[in-house]
Amino acid sequence: MKKILITGGAGYIGSHCARILADEGYEVVIIDNLVKGHIQAIKDFKHYIGNIGDEDLVAKILSENKIDGVMHFAAYSLVGESMKMPYEYYSNNVGQTMSFLHSLIKQGVNNIVFSSTAAVYGQSDVSPITEEVVLAPINTYGETKLTVEKMLKWFNIAYGLNYTSLRYFNVAGAYETGEIGEDHNPETHLIPVVLNVALRKSDKLKIFGGDYPTPDGTCIRDYIHVVDLIYAHIKAYEYMSAVNTSDIFNLGSGGGYSNLEILNTARKITNCEIPADVEPRRPGDPPILIAASKKAEDILNWKRKYDINDIIATAWKWKKSHPDGYK
Numbered sequence: 034m035k036k037i038l039i040t041g042g043a044g045y046i047g048s049h050c051a052r053i054l055a056d057e058g059y060e061v062v063i064i065d066n067l068v069k070g071h072i073q074a075i076k077d078f079k080h081y082i083g084n085i086g087d088e089d090l091v092a093k094i095l096s097e098n099k100i101d102g103v104m105h106f107a108a109y110s111l112v113g114e115s116m117k118m119p120y121e122y123y124s125n126n127v128g129q130t131m132s133f134l135h136s137l138i139k140q141g142v143n144n145i146v147f148s149s150t151a152a153v154y155g156q157s158d159v160s161p162i163t164e165e166v167v168l169a170p171i172n173t174y175g176e177t178k179l180t181v182e183k184m185l186k187w188f189n190i191a192y193g194l195n196y197t198s199l200r201y202f203n204v205a206g207a208y209e210t211g212e213i214g215e216d217h218n219p220e221t222h223l224i225p226v227v228l229n230v231a232l233r234k235s236d237k238l239k240i241f242g243g244d245y246p247t248p249d250g251t252c253i254r255d256y257i258h259v260v261d262l263i264y265a266h267i268k269a270y271e272y273m274s275a276v277n278t279s280d281i282f283n284l285g286s287g288g289g290y291s292n293l294e295i296l297n298t299a300r301k302i303t304n305c306e307i308p309a310d311v312e313p314r315r316p317g318d319p320p321i322l323i324a325a326s327k328k329a330e331d332i333l334n335w336k337r338k339y340d341i342n343d344i345i346a347t348a349w350k351w352k353k354s355h356p357d358g359y360k
Contacts, residue, residue: 036060037270038100038142040085040133041107042078043070045204045215046148046259050104051078052208053263062098064091065107071359074213086129091136102144102274103137104266105130108178111221112152115173126177131184138192145185146269149198151255151283151324153179156317161325164200164281171317182281189279197269201284202255202324204262206344207351214351215259216358223295224256224345228352231305238307240292242314251292251311253321255285258339258347268333282333285324290341302345 037054041047042063047070051061055078063080079098083090085107094100108126109115115122137145151162152175159166170176185196205224207214215225229235243250265284273279290298300307329335339347 034058034060035101036062036098038062038064038094038098038103040064040103040105041070042080043067043072043075044106045217046262047104047106048074048213049208049259050106050263050266051075052213053260054267057267062094062100064094069109069217071216073359084129086132088132088136091133092140095136095140095142100140100142102146102270103142104146104148104270105133106148108148110150110174112172112174113221115177119173122173122177123180126174127180127184130181134184134188134194138188138194143193144195144270144274145197146266146273147181147185147196147198149182149200149281150175150178151200151202151285151322153182153200156319160321161285161287161323162283163325164283164328185279195273195277196279197273198281199265199269199284200281200324201257201262202322203257204259205256205348206258206260206339207347208260209347209350211347211350211354214348214355216355218358223254223292224299224348225352227296227299227307228303228345228349230307230309231299231303231349232352232356234356236308238296238309240296240309240311242318243311244314245320247291247320249291249293252318253289253291253323255289255323256295256341256344257284257286257337258344261337261339265329265333265335268335272333280332282329283324283326284329284335285326286337286341287323287326289321289323294341295345298341299345299349302342303349
């Protein structure tokens with residue numbers, strides 16, 4: 034049985050990764066400093082509280098547990114915050130990861146799946162975005178993720194550390210039982226923000242921009258169900274381990290959904306009015322951002338199971354049963 038170390042395992046995506054890996058027969062070990070994560074999400078798993086850059090702690094974890102591979106989610110990930118706090122984002126996302134990779138190399142752990150972002154492409158005019166598109170991040174968050182990707186490339190060449198970097202846009206939805214889900218503070222992601230209005234935790238939704246060159250005038254974005262995303266991580270790990278290679282893959286829906294489509298789908302699923310106002314555009318918001326996933330589909334044999342209805346329905350199940358998150 035393979036044993037996987039999940040960094041940031043108490044976070045939204047990391048906690049789903051732990052649950053699904055366990056469902057698939059993997060042993061799971063988690064490290065999280067709980068700055069963003071929730072201990073309630075990982076109470077059933079072996080976990081260590083601390084920073085991935087603590088090389089003594091990481092060495093202890095790796096030696097005690099005989100780790101086979103890593104899924105690396107630990108990062109600060111708010112775009113707006115990253116522009117105000119570049120030092121903190123570089124220190125955490127790049128500096129901590131560099132020390133963590135050093136620990137892996139010293140302990141002989143040679144396979145890591147890295148949670149990257151389609152923000153490494155910046156405001157591309159290409160749609161859908163493929164892995165060959167020019168890399169031009171426009172915010173600190175995307176730049177730190179790209180820096181780690183570059184680091185992984187050189188560590189692979191020098192030390193034989195295999196990596197798979199997965200680039201994706203908006204992850205949403207929840208584990209089907211509703212036991213775990215998305216709980217951020219502040220919440221900036223569109224789908225949970227919409228559902229907060231349905232729960233009357235907010236008065237109305239603000240849609241930024243109604244005059245874009247799209248079918249309904251609102252921005253189109255890519256959404257992927259968190260469960261589909263985790264199965265892509267599993268397939269990436271298995272492929273990388275089997276063929277001893279490194280690669281980069283986009284993960285997306287292949288089509289995208291507009292802000293109004295998200296709102297109307299949420300109204301249908303929640304059976305709530307969900308008041309909304311259209312506000313002026315935000316500077317720098319491109320009309321359409323969609324990731325092409327053909328490479329992952331062809332090489333990893335990855336297939337999505339969930340559409341936008343499933344995404345919002347599972348998110349709503351979590352929200353209704355946990356209106357205040359994990360509190």
